[in-house]
Amino acid sequence: MSRAETTQALGRLDDLTRRLRAECPWDREQDEKSIVPHTVEEAYELADAANAGDDAKMLDELGDVLFQVVFLSLLLEERGAGDLEQVAEHVRQKLVHRHPHIFGETEVADADEVLRNWDQIKANEPGRERGIFGEVPENLPALLHARKLQRRAKSAGAQPVADDRDAAFEEVGDLLFNAVSLARRLKIDPELALRSASARYRADVEAGAATD
Known part of the structure; x- marks a missing residue:
């Protein structure tokens, strides 16, 4: 698919989302708190498809996750707090900032060093909660929470593979x-x-x- 076709497809999804928000009684009632549980569920369904190696299911679930992103971005737009374009540009800039070995002069030896740099850069970004465990969500499932705590604590050293x-x-x-x-x-x-x-x-x- 070409860049133009991708842009058109995203535009059609954005148009559909706006129509649902305007015309569907269920969609009109939703806010962030009511939608996010569905977002989490869709993410788990995507993870299940990825673990199963089911490409057709992944294609389907990726669409569901993408719709969640578009819908939540529309909610931001409605109150003047942002929009889909700003969401995309913000994550683009963030990825550039956190990959100085690609977009800057930093050199890395391996993926472990990339991860250590990522954690250090993220920790020093404006507005970030300070500390080793800054911004580790407490509401993560226990296994994911434990893994994230351990990864943060061990980010200064390489992990055995x-x-x-x-x-x-x-x-x-x-x-x-x-x-x-x-x-x-x-x-x-x-x-x-x-x-x-x-x-x-x-x-x-x-x-x-x-x-x-």
């Missing part, structure tokens, strides 16, 4: 499944237990950073 990622993927899945099974037998909520462990981990890391 498994030689066989497929085997590692299955091994980690089995480990998590067995952990949930153990929690069930002990009558412990695994979500709450992991959140508690993440909170202890965060407190320990922050206490260590404060004494450095």
Whole structure:
């Protein structure tokens, strides 16, 4: 598809979204708080399609996620806080800023160094919450929350990469499944237990950073 065809397709989706917002009773009633749960659900459905390697399903789910972006951008536009063009330009500028090894003079050795630079650049951007765990959403699912805390804490050093990622993927899945099974037998909520462990981990890391 050419650039012109892509632009036209996005324009048609924008037109349709505006019509739904104006004419559909359900769409007229929505706001950010009512729409975001659907956005999260669509993101999980996209992740499921990606994990399954189902390209046709990915195409479908990507469309659903894109509609969420267009709809939420329209809500911003309605109150003069932004629009789809500003959303696209903002993320473009942000990606340029966070890839100095592409758009600047910075040199990197590998993907781990890219990630470390990304975290450092992001932490120093205006308006960002300070600290190792600044802007880690508390409402992430417990597993994602734990992973993000660990990645932030370890961003100063390279992480080992498994030689066989497929085997590692299955091994980690089995480990998590067995952990949930153990929690069930002990009558412990695994979500709450992991959140508690993440909170202890965060407190320990922050206490260590404060004494450095």
